[in-house]
Amino acid sequence: MQIIGPDSLVFGVDDVPACHEFLTAYGLAPQDYSPEKGGHFVSLDGTGLEIRRRDDPSLPPALKTGNMLRMQVLGVVDQAALDAVAAELGKDRQVLRLADGSLRTQDDQGFELSFRVTTRRQLDLPAEKVNAPGDLGRKPNQLGVWQDMPTDPRTLSHVVLFVPDIEPAVAFYRDRLGFRITDTFIGTGPFLRPQANPDHHTHFFIRTPPYMQGCEHLAFHMGGPTELMLAGSKMIKAGFESFWGPGRHKFGSNWFWYFKSPLGCNVEFDADMDTHDDDWIPRETPMGAEAAQAFLFQHRDKWAPSGGPKPGQ
Amino acid sequence: MTVLCRLDDLPDGGARGFEVPGLDCKVIVVRKGERVHGWRDFCPHYKGGTPMAWKRDAYLNGARTHIACHAHGAWFDIETGACVQGPCLGRRLIRVPLTIDAAGAVCMRPREERT
Ligand code: FES
Numbered sequence A: 001m002q003i004i005g006p007d008s009l010v011f012g013v014d015d016v017p018a019c020h021e022f023l024t025a026y027g028l029a030p031q032d033y034s035p036e037k038g039g040h041f042v043s044l045d046g047t048g049l050e051i052r053r054r055d056d057p058s059l060p061p062a063l064k065t066g067n068m069l070r071m072q073v074l075g076v077v078d079q080a081a082l083d084a085v086a087a088e089l090g091k092d093r094q095v096l097r098l099a100d101g102s103l104r105t106q107d108d109q110g111f112e113l114s115f116r117v118t119t120r121r122q123l124d125l126p127a128e129k130v131n132a133p134g135d136l137g138r139k140p141n142q143l144g145v146w147q148d149m150p151t152d153p154r155t156l157s158h159v160v161l162f163v164p165d166i167e168p169a170v171a172f173y174r175d176r177l178g179f180r181i182t183d184t185f186i187g188t189g190p191f192l193r194p195q196a197n198p199d200h201h202t203h204f205f206i207r208t209p210p211y212m213q214g215c216e217h218l219a220f221h222m223g224g225p226t227e228l229m230l231a232g233s234k235m236i237k238a239g240f241e242s243f244w245g246p247g248r249h250k251f252g253s254n255w256f257w258y259f260k261s262p263l264g265c266n267v268e269f270d271a272d273m274d275t276h277d278d279d280w281i282p283r284e285t286p287m288g289a290e291a292a293q294a295f296l297f298q299h300r301d302k303w304a305p306s307g308g309p310k311p312g313q
Numbered sequence B: 001m002t003v004l005c006r007l008d009d010l011p012d013g014g015a016r017g018f019e020v021p022g023l024d025c026k027v028i029v030v031r032k033g034e035r036v037h038g039w040r041d042f043c044p045h046y047k048g049g050t051p052m053a054w055k056r057d058a059y060l061n062g063a064r065t066h067i068a069c070h071a072h073g074a075w076f077d078i079e080t081g082a083c084v085q086g087p088c089l090g091r092r093l094i095r096v097p098l099t100i101d102a103a104g105a106v107c108m109r110p111r112e113e114r115t
């Protein structure tokens, strides 16, 4: 199955203007937005979030848990890939073909799914470059950081779900949709990668009781760790609240910084994630603080050593 | 007695968080009319507790009917602290007993200050 990953995540929220405030500060661009109806919030390649009022009649039904995630829109490479998804899922469930060409169905947990030929744009942007002895990534006179350098999220990276019935959930994504398991936190759940995307994960599942079903967090890729640090620092300075980070995960190697949000889930910046192919041999380890990150820091206000003894004192 | 603020400083139906010397989390104060409710800014979802606002003082859900943890959307009853929806069902917030003195100052009771 030539699935690329989430093109869009749809939320039905109880405070649309708060989401606008948060998501624009996070760096997404509002499109067709109004405080009454909500709108889209897009990253540089056009992937992003759709934010609507909880009671918007155009939305698919809400989860019973109160979680605000209403639908995942998964992008596939072309029409043949879309037809393949329709043929496979049509074997045991209703798959609607909508007027815009997209498919609409549900996974085995009742999460709403939409599939479409991806609308993401190919990005032609340099990654953050690093200078090291023996390997200079930047040209002479090219700067590594400046205070107001752009920190726009580049693409929707991954979504993490609280999943009550995890074995059938994993089986659905792996056996029906062809996702690869890259790594697993034993007792928690697997990281999943669709076949048309080399990223370590576009999905991660966390085993939970039924009353928690929903979105745990979502993340966008940044251009590199400096962009991530700068973007997160701007959020803190503006009064937004960190949940976890900055740090660097072990599985996936991605830098992370999570912020709480009015979407009722954490919203993460990530950068520099590993990519894999089918030669990769999945790892397994019990979840815990040691396994979850290589290192973890906490933001502090800017400070500099100053005010010490003056020369001649 | 630690004075957190004046009742008049709090918008009716709104919430604010206060740093208190000696406490390892903020104290959330929610005003309802002439009454105030105090809770530790500790979501009980994970061991040790985590702070709940998505922005400074943004503790309430959109309809302002509940205290919400904005990490995963747990909702808590403002008057009882009990979780009514989300990851903390069956758990509750830790109450911070408050009084309003004759001059209208919102104070923490001494017993809480020692913890
Ligand atoms: S940390 Fe509060 S709901 Fe998860």
Ligand SMILES: [Fe+2]
Residues within 6 Å of the ligand: A158, A160, A217, A218, A219, A256, A268, A270
């Ligand atoms: Fe993540």
